[in-house]
Amino acid sequence: MKTDVSVAHTLPSAGTHRLLIRNMVCPQCIRVVWDGLLALGLQVHRVALGEAEVSAVGEGTEPDWPAIRTTLEQAGFALLEDPRAQLVDRIKTLLVTLIHYPPPGPRLLNYSTYLVEHLGRDYPYLSHLFSVSEGLTIEKFSIRQKVERAKELIGYGELSIAEVAGNLGYSSAAHLSRQFRQVTGLTPTEFQRLGPASHARRSLDALT
Structure with missing residues (x-):
């Protein structure tokens, strides 16, 4: 299986459906989707966060779309x-990937430019569409994702709060602490003191 947490788009080959x-x-979602599509008898060419490329067996044959919808829904997807809706979900996928699974090198901090470059739409349009659809701004969604990632890193117990802040691109531990408290009601240090039992990661599904 080709596991991929990237968000790069390439044109699918003839007969392939994205x-x-x-x-x-x-990444676990990728395995679930891959296995589900295979179980439908489809040729699965690629699965990444937020997308898959498949083709039906047999020349000129179309995939069984109702079966695909049902299989995805039973696994908690859609x-x-x-x-x-596709565009809003692409915004989410790009941000989740960038924050939780960043590429090697310096962390990218200008999310608006990143979204415009990948989606080919101006940022005011993307921002308005997202806010109307989700009831919160792209900025607030990004902050929630960064706090979720901070909770993970704190839970690992390998980095100091300052190092977690730096890892996520915050200018200081105090900046992280302010946003962390806004989202969770606790400072990072208070969260850390609660112990491993409190560090169970809240499902990202609840944040998307």
């Missing part, structure tokens, strides 16, 4: 067919 899928937020 599926845009809601609620794929972690096939996105409304272009606006």
